[in-house]
Structure formats: structure tokens, C-alpha cells
Amino acid sequence: MFFSKWRIALSAAAILFSFTLLGRAADDAGLEGLPNGTYIHKDSKTALKVPVDWKIIAPYRLRRTTSSSILGLEKADPRVNITIVWSRISNWPFREVTPTGENASLADAQATLVTVYSKEKVGQPSVMKVGTFNVFKILIDDGPDRDGRYAGAFYLFETGTGDDRWKVRIRADFPALNREEYIKQVEDVIKQFVVEE
Secondary structure (H helix, E strand, O other): OHHHHHHHHHHHHHHHHHHHHHHHHHHHOOEEEOOOOEEEEOOOOEEEEOOOOOEEEEEEEOOOOOOOEEEEEEEOOOOEEEEEEEEEOOOOOHHHOOOOOOOOOOOHHHHHHHHHHOHHHEOOOEEEEEOOEEEEEEEEOOOOOOOOOEEEEEEEEEEEEOOEEEEEEEEEEEEOOOHHHHHHHHHHHHOOEEEOO
């Protein structure tokens, strides 16, 4: 009985410690983690309420010398991953960062995807509306394992105004089989993005 009480006490302490570490990692990454599962990117003032069935991978800065922040989310069995990257774009014209239509020349993001996966596996960009954001979406017929079992999607939108503008890139990978179900799960997360007032 004595050992079971200690085991319970140590387990509770370990859980509290892990929440503290996750919160500290979020702060160092430029993200504020709230108890309700919301993460606020402090610089761009965008917030994402992470649904409870997603595991949060400790947030971090891309490099110590940059303001780019990264937040990872994952589900297991089957594996579905989402990586979100916030990057400052300042005065860079957003039309040079995003595709503007099916007949437009490829943007940097799409050109990179074509280079990595090939033109045949990278879909044409489409646009979905999420609150005030126009989110560009590109489907990919391959995943990180490059064995055809996984597929992916790339999403991109802009937030902020004037010189304080941010590009939010979201990369998701999921099983190729029943991909529409997993795309819906990913887009349900993306629909949780809002601008903090």
C-alpha cells in the first residue's frame, strides 16, 4: 500500500512536470499555451485551439536567430501528423508566396513540392475560406515515407497587416487509403485558427 501511494504521487508529479515543460517550450517558441489547449502565436496574434484528440509535439523556434515558430500535432493509429510553421514575411508581396489561381505560375511552395515529389504527384492549388483567412491548399499523392502508403497536404495563409505580416504554412501527412477522412480531420484543425484581438 505504501508503494502504491508513492507510485501515484510520483506519477502525478511527472504529469505536472511534463505540462510545465510543454508550457516552457511553447513560451521559448513564441507560442503561448493556454490550459484549454489553445496556442497563441504571440507575434502574429493568431490562435489555434487544438482539439483534445491531438497530441501536441513540443513547440520550438526554427533557429535561435529567427522569429519562425513551429508547432507539431499528431494522432496515432493510424498516424496523422500536422506541422505548423509561422514565418515573418514583412514587405514581401504575398502574391509571390502563394498561388493565385490554377493558371498562375507556380509559387515557391508549389515549386518546392514539385521538386520533391514530382509534378504528377502534386495537385493544383485551391482556396478554402477559414474565418477571415484565404487558405491555399495543395494535395500531394505521396508522403514522407515515399512508399505510396501515405499522402499529404500543404496549406498556406497570411495573417497580420503592414510590416507585421506572417506566412502560416501547414504540412500534413496521413494514410493514402481513405485520405478524404484524414483530410477532413486535418481541415477541422485548420478551421480552429482565429485572430486574437
